Amino acid sequence: MGTTNILIAGVGGQGLVLSTRIISYAAFKEGFDIKSGDVIGLSQRGGTVWGSVRFGKEVHSPIIPNGEADILLGLEELESLRWLHLMRKNAHIIINKQNIFPNRVLIEKEEYPKDIVADLKSKGFQVDSVDAREIARTAGNVKTENIVLLGRLSKLLPIKYETWIETIKENVPAKTVDINIIAFNKSRE
Amino acid sequence: MGNTELMTGNEAVSRGFWENGGIFAASYPGSPTVEILESMKKYSEIEARWAPNEKVALEMSIGASMAGGRTMVSMKHVGINIAADPFMTFTQIRTKGGFVLVIGDDPGLNSSQNEQDSRFWGKFANIPVLEPSNPQEIKDYTKLALNLSEEFGTPVLLKLTTTLCHGRAPVQLGERTEAVVEGFVEDQGRFCMLPPYANKQQYFMQERIQKLREYNNSTSINALTEKADADTLIITSGVSYQYLLETQPNASILKLAMVYPLPIEKIQELSSKYKKIIVVEELMPFIEEILKANGIKAEGKRFFPFTGELTTEIIRKGLYEAGILEEKPVINEKNIQIPPRTPMLCAGCPHRPVFHILKKAKAVVMGDIGCYSLGILEPFEVLKTNISMGASLGMVQGVASTLRKAGKSEPLVAMIGDGTFFHSGMTGMVELSKTKDNITVIVMDNRTTAMTGGQFTPTTGEYLEGKGDHTISIKGILEAFGIKDITVLDQFKYKETKETMLAAMKREGLSIIITTRPCALNFKIKEPYFYVDQEICISCRSCIGVNCPPISMKQYEGKDKKNSYINPDMCVGCSVCSQVCPVGAIKRSQKEEA
Ligand SMILES: Cc1ncc(C[n+]2csc(CCOP(=O)(O)OP(=O)(O)O)c2C)c(N)n1
Ligand code: SF4
Numbered sequence: 001m002g003t004t005n006i007l008i009a010g011v012g013g014q015g016l017v018l019s020t021r022i023i024s025y026a027a028f029k030e031g032f033d034i035k036s037g038d039v040i041g042l043s044q045r046g047g048t049v050w051g052s053v054r055f056g057k058e059v060h061s062p063i064i065p066n067g068e069a070d071i072l073l074g075l076e077e078l079e080s081l082r083w084l085h086l087m088r089k090n091a092h093i094i095i096n097k098q099n100i101f102p103n104r105v106l107i108e109k110e111e112y113p114k115d116i117v118a119d120l121k122s123k124g125f126q127v128d129s130v131d132a133r134e135i136a137r138t139a140g141n142v143k144t145e146n147i148v149l150l151g152r153l154s155k156l157l158p159i160k161y162e163t164w165i166e167t168i169k170e171n172v173p174a175k176t177v178d179i180n181i182i183a184f185n186k187s188r189e
Numbered sequence: 190m191g192n193t194e195l196m197t198g199n200e201a202v203s204r205g206f207w208e209n210g211g212i213f214a215a216s217y218p219g220s221p222t223v224e225i226l227e228s229m230k231k232y233s234e235i236e237a238r239w240a241p242n243e244k245v246a247l248e249m250s251i252g253a254s255m256a257g258g259r260t261m262v263s264m265k266h267v268g269i270n271i272a273a274d275p276f277m278t279f280t281q282i283r284t285k286g287g288f289v290l291v292i293g294d295d296p297g298l299n300s301s302q303n304e305q306d307s308r309f310w311g312k313f314a315n316i317p318v319l320e321p322s323n324p325q326e327i328k329d330y331t332k333l334a335l336n337l338s339e340e341f342g343t344p345v346l347l348k349l350t351t352t353l354c355h356g357r358a359p360v361q362l363g364e365r366t367e368a369v370v371e372g373f374v375e376d377q378g379r380f381c382m383l384p385p386y387a388n389k390q391q392y393f394m395q396e397r398i399q400k401l402r403e404y405n406n407s408t409s410i411n412a413l414t415e416k417a418d419a420d421t422l423i424i425t426s427g428v429s430y431q432y433l434l435e436t437q438p439n440a441s442i443l444k445l446a447m448v449y450p451l452p453i454e455k456i457q458e459l460s461s462k463y464k465k466i467i468v469v470e471e472l473m474p475f476i477e478e479i480l481k482a483n484g485i486k487a488e489g490k491r492f493f494p495f496t497g498e499l500t501t502e503i504i505r506k507g508l509y510e511a512g513i514l515e516e517k518p519v520i521n522e523k524n525i526q527i528p529p530r531t532p533m534l535c536a537g538c539p540h541r542p543v544f545h546i547l548k549k550a551k552a553v554v555m556g557d558i559g560c561y562s563l564g565i566l567e568p569f570e571v572l573k574t575n576i577s578m579g580a581s582l583g584m585v586q587g588v589a590s591t592l593r594k595a596g597k598s599e600p601l602v603a604m605i606g607d608g609t610f611f612h613s614g615m616t617g618m619v620e621l622s623k624t625k626d627n628i629t630v631i632v633m634d635n636r637t638t639a640m641t642g643g644q645f646t647p648t649t650g651e652y653l654e655g656k657g658d659h660t661i662s663i664k665g666i667l668e669a670f671g672i673k674d675i676t677v678l679d680q681f682k683y684k685e686t687k688e689t690m691l692a693a694m695k696r697e698g699l700s701i702i703i704t705t706r707p708c709a710l711n712f713k714i715k716e717p718y719f720y721v722d723q724e725i726c727i728s729c730r731s732c733i734g735v736n737c738p739p740i741s742m743k744q745y746e747g748k749d750k751k752n753s754y755i756n757p758d759m760c761v762g763c764s765v766c767s768q769v770c771p772v773g774a775i776k777r778s779q780k781e782e783a
């Protein structure tokens with residue numbers, strides 16, 4: 001098989017680094033060659049952040065080349081719009097129903113874009129819009145929001161369910177393992 | 190997989206150091222190298238120390254190496270500027286315990302104030318520079334660096350970049366091999382850099398670099414991939430190599446591991462077989478210029494940018510323009526129609542009320558480096574300068590002196606954090622302690638180096654009441670400098686803070702304000718949230734001016750004007766917005782929601 005390219009987009013503070021790590025480890029445990037990257041630093045303070053995971057038989061660059069991303073995992077709606085130039089035609093977009101206003105929207109100098117999901121669909125992407133926070137809440141803890149999104153992602157990837165569970169166990173705080181697994185399962189239903 | 194582990198570049202550095210007998214590591218935090226020292230802490234054989242600045246980190250490491258230990262010092266690219274003084278003299282010495290200097294460059298300025306290309310230190314300081322291209326190589330080159338250091342008696346620069354430091358990939362693990370520590374053996378001729386000892390070391394360095402060049406000509410660490418019937422040779426190094434592989438060019442590739450001193454003779458010999466020599470390197474034309482100076486017809490920056498990170502598509506485009514790729518690459522344009530998302534101070538950030546007050550006061554503020562640098566951005570736009578850590582203090586005196594001489598004096602403010610104060614602000618304070626100009630220095634003591642992830646500062650212990658390290662009082666230091674006008678305050682008492690600040694700015698001479706609220710993020714501060722009572726809110730937008738991420742204007746049903754809204758999931762209850770609301774519409778909720 002070729003390389004699978006996943007782009008994760010979000011806002012600093014949303015826990016993107018952990019999501020990127022879990023996807024990377026799951027692919028690694030499944031026996032793939034993998035490279036991942038992320039931008040951390042100044043943007044951690046509520047700015048634009050992104051991560052990339054690329055896995056397959058042999059992967060060189062940790063950064064996804066323009067137009068080659070297969071899946072976008074958008075932790076926030078506006079941030080999902082920012083990286084379309086990296087996406088393949090008809091790529092999958094898993095998008096969290098979550099709007100975090102950027103500074104210029106808060107100070108009323110710009111408007112938060114409307115109808116993002118419809119816009120993405122009209123561009124030909126295969127969009128899965130997920131109310132991850134709500135699913136996390138019904139699963140028992142809103143903090144499992146990102147794991148809910150990983151649950152959706154897991155259905156698109158050639159990585160076994162058991163591998164995901166093992167990886168989640170190893171990467172979330174010990175006290176929260178059970179609740180995270182409940183959230184993961186719930187989002188796969 | 191067995192002995193393979195997924196690692197970031199930073200973790201691979203630490204692992205390589207540990208496996209190869211490392212015993213002492215020092216650093217000062219800065220993106221992208223922070224996690225090197227942080228991941229070093231799990232290896233009990235290594236003493237890993239955060240220093241108050243890069244100069245002290247380097248000096249401790251010099252000592253460790255002179256005592257015979259295998260040593261590493263790591264920092265972000267600008268860190269070496271402040272450590273350059275000891276470094277440029279240390280490099281003259283025949284190194285004892287293996288010494289690796291790890292520098293993380295930040296092409297594209299993801300989290301930095303400049304974009305300097307650290308490979309130049311190799312030439313400047315007469316030391317070899319290694320440039321790995323993935324985490325496995327990072328680990329391997331760490332070993333190589335320690336060995337070369339001891340074999341040739343030289344510090345070795347391991348040059349990384351943001352993408353390399355943060356990127357993850359599988360790395361083969363090995364066991365630790367202990368290195369013998371001989372101890373400090375007195376040898377003034379070796380360790381005292383004064384004439385005549387230092388004069389003779391100029392020749393030593395010259396010979397050392399010559400020997401390294403011979404080594405580099407003969408070593409197999411530089412990888413040549415020859416393509417039959419290709420008429421182009423591409424010379425590259427570092428992460429650019431990985432991008433280059435993605436483009437699958439019809440060319441032979443020479444991937445350099447050691448970019449200084451270059452294996453000139455080897456490249457000369459190789460280049461005679463090719464029509465075109467193309468250099469693919471990030472930032473400055475470092476390799477290109479040396480090749481050109483040695484008569485090799487290489488081209489690079491004609492086709493590739495001199496600023497920013499390279500990417501696969503930038504390389505594709507350059508190779509197309511150079512006539513190496515035949516197909517014109519199709520590059521999707523970025524979507525720029527959507528609002529940008531610049532970083533913001535966190536909800537409950539202790540810096541926020543101070544900016545709010547300074548903005549209203551229209552103060553002229555010299556800024557410094559830390560989370561408070563975000564006061565440069567909208568809507569505060571309070572800080573008028575930003576140069577380097579600690580610079581605000583010297584600069585403010587320079588501005589004051591010049592304005593006074595020109596008969597244009599006005600009140601001035603400088604702002605500095607606790608981390609930066611201890612890093613390089615104290616000497617500036619010594620100078621300011623005798624000023625007669627109207628200068629107010631605000632020390633934002635949030636008890637941590639917040640911007641780089643919350644490392645301790647010498648005031649963390651005071652806040653944690655003895656649970657942290659030993660503590661140093663900033664007020665005590667300033668008093669010892671003979672400064673009298675010092676106010677320590679809680680900036681979440683908005684009105685008092687405002688009065689104190691305005692009064693201080695009116696007083697001639699130096700006045701100091703030390704704010705003491707801790708960083709909300711790193712100390713995980715969360716109090717019951719605040720909410721807007723829409724029946725009271727008059728839509729004046731004063732709270733919007735506080736610029737806290739949870740606060741926005743919202744169209745409530747049945748109202749014609751928008752009213753303020755606070756997102757309860759995001760608010761951490763610092764109360765600042767409620768104190769600027771003129772009608773008391775912002776109220777504290779009873780208890781924190783889960
Ligand atoms: C010479 C140098 N070393 C390291 C850094 C990385 N860096 C950016 S901000 C900062 C320190 C901030 O600490 P502090 O002054 O306490 O401000 P805070 O972020 O806590 O508000 C550091 C170390 C740098 N910019 N320059
Ligand atoms: S990390 Fe701390 S100091 Fe920095 S913006 Fe957040 S709360 Fe403020």
Ligand code: SF4
Nearest residue numbers: 537737760763764766
């Ligand atoms: S009380 Fe107001 S200023 Fe403080 S965190 Fe909440 S919304 Fe922000």
Ligand code: SF4
Nearest residue numbers: 726727729730732770
């Ligand atoms: S400051 Fe008070 S009155 Fe003004 S918009 Fe905000 S909540 Fe409403």
